Amino acid sequence: MALIVEFICELPNGVHARPASHVETLCNTFSSQIEWHNLRTDRKGNAKSALALIGTDTLVGDNCQLLISGADEQEAYQRLSQWLRDEFPHCDAPLVEVKSDELEPLPVSLTNLNPQIIRARTVCSGSAGGILTPISSLDLNALGNLPAAKGVDAEQSALENGLTLVMKNIEFRLLDSDGATSAILEAHRSLAGDTSLRQHLLAGVSEGLSCAEAIVASAHHFCEEFARSSSSYLQERALDVRDVCFQLLQQIYGEQRFPAPGKLTQPAICMADELTPSQFLELDKNHLKGLLLKSGGTTSHTVILARSFNIPTLVGVDIDALTPWQHQTIYIDGNAGAIVVEPGEAVARYYQQEARVQDALREQQRVWLTQQARTADGIRIxxxxxxxHSVEAQAAFGNGAEGVGLFRTEMLYMDRTSAPGESELYNIFCQALESANGRSIIVRTMDIGGDKPVDYLNIPAEANPFLRLSRRAYL
Structure with a gap:
């Protein structure tokens, strides 16, 4: 008879890709079968599959159960009971909330210029000018004639190789990412290695479908599951599934057959019905000045990335209304929730002045970057x-840091299924030293345990992890 862990989901955004990847990772350390049961929806899913977990439509406040049966069920029961009680509620955080759908009034100084305005909802503030550049949305149902199957064995081999390449590509991008980008790439890595997705893909190929046909069918299947969710946040995760599936198409058939969006060659305000996280990451941030989305929600991963890069972004945009101004200069105003088309000289001067004010503020702050810090009585600090991570070093030194006081190496071991290899660690430390250019870096050995769990190390649970009594330094 299965052991049962009963709990209430306390995650503010429910079980979506990021927390699901944490559950999946921990459950995969046990050989026992582990099933997640949402008592509200009566949906069940394999707890070792992030997609199956998301498909249970688990929202905040839902009563749930884990059903555990197998050789190590007692160990799994104890570890998962502790984890669900102490750590699961903290593996996600509330997202930035948009205060209201009601649009703010335009500044009087702008209104007096009688600009031609199209309103939309702000999800990332700031203003900028650029060429209105359309970006094609990722529609897997509009890819035209898909490649035909070359036999079950050949398709299975191509599929396995493609999944491996997608994982390697995501892991490579993770080496040069941090913050929101890293969290979203981790979620994509979890989706790419998901048991349910792989089984669905292989089932399609076994039935005679080509890899492309199986990928499109699988994306449709899981996107439909997400669409049935009562949470708009979980509905938006369908875009992540399409994103990962399109990456798989590119790895198997090449980017010439399934091309990524065009490269930006000039300052651009990009508009699209929707944009996947990978499409966003591919855009040159030196040229991307603003983002206009028709259906991107306030909590979509693309919007989260835009905020992390400080790209002014509006959603709920009437794309059709903007069509006449494609490839023309426009302004995006994320402070006022407005798009200014056909800007006259006065409007252009208004936004140029806005840019000068922001530049002046940054310049005022920049003078302190090279100043030595001292106390009021003259003591040097x-x-x-x-x-x-090494990618943070360049920004730190660029913003005036005189050294790295603490390189938290334990972070390199967390949120993954196995420890980083020697070559990976070597490259990360070399990148940090290159940015330091002779300045000091203090490296802390792995500060693991207590309130910093690493599932694959199987460190025993503590009664109060925040006392840090059993924090370990692994050498």
Whole structure:
């Protein structure tokens, strides 16, 4: 008889890709069968599959059960009971909330210029000008004639190789990412390695479908599951599934057959019905000045990325109304929730002045970057940054850090299924040293345990992890 763990989901956004990947990772450390049961929806899913977990439509406040049966069920029961009680509620955070759908009034100084305005909802503030550039949305149902099957064995081999390449590509991008980008790429890595997705793909190929046909069919299947969710946040995760499936198409058939969006060659305000996270990450941020989305929600992963890059972004945009101004200069105003088309000289001067004010503020702050820090009585203080990855080092030194006071190496071991290899660690430390250019870096050995769990190390649970009594330094 299965052991049952009963709990209530306390995650503010429900079980979506990121927390599901945490559950999946921990459950896969046990050989026992583990099933997640949402008592509200009566949906069940394999707890070792992020997609199956998301398909249970688990929202905040839902009563749930884990059903555990197998050789190590007692160990799994104890570990999962503790994890669901102490750590699961903290593996996700509330997202930035948009205060209201009601649009703010335009500034009087702008209104007096009688600009031609199209309103939309702000999800990332700021203003910028650029060429209105359309970006094709990712529609797997509009790919035309798909490649035909070359036999079950050949298609299975191509599929397995493609899945491996997708995982390697995501892992490569993770080496040069942090913050929101890293979290979203981790979620995509979880989806790409998901048991349910792989089984659905292989089933399609076994029935005589080509890899492309199986990928499109699988994307449709899981997107339909997400669409049935009562949470708009979970509905938006369908875009992540299409994103990962399109990456798989590119790895199997090449980017010439399934091309990515065009490269930006000039300052651009990009508009699209919707944009996948990978499409966003491919856009040159030196040229991307703003983003206009028709259906991107306020909590979509693309919007989260836009915020992390400080790209002014509006959603709920009337794309058809903007069509006449494609490839013309426009302004996006994320502070006012407005798109200014056919800007006259006065409007252009208004936004140029806005840009000068922001540049002046940054310049005022920049003068302190090279100043030595001292106390009021003249004692010299070194200003050093704390970092968790080499990619943070360049920004830290660029913003005036005189050294790295703490390189938190434990972060390199967390949120993954196995420890980083020696070559990966070597490259990360070399990148940090290159950015330091002779300045000091203090490296802390793995600060693991207690309130910093690493599932694959199987560290025993503590009664109060925040006391840090059993924090370990692994050498």
């Amino acid at each position: 070194e200003i050093a940054a704390n970092i968790a």
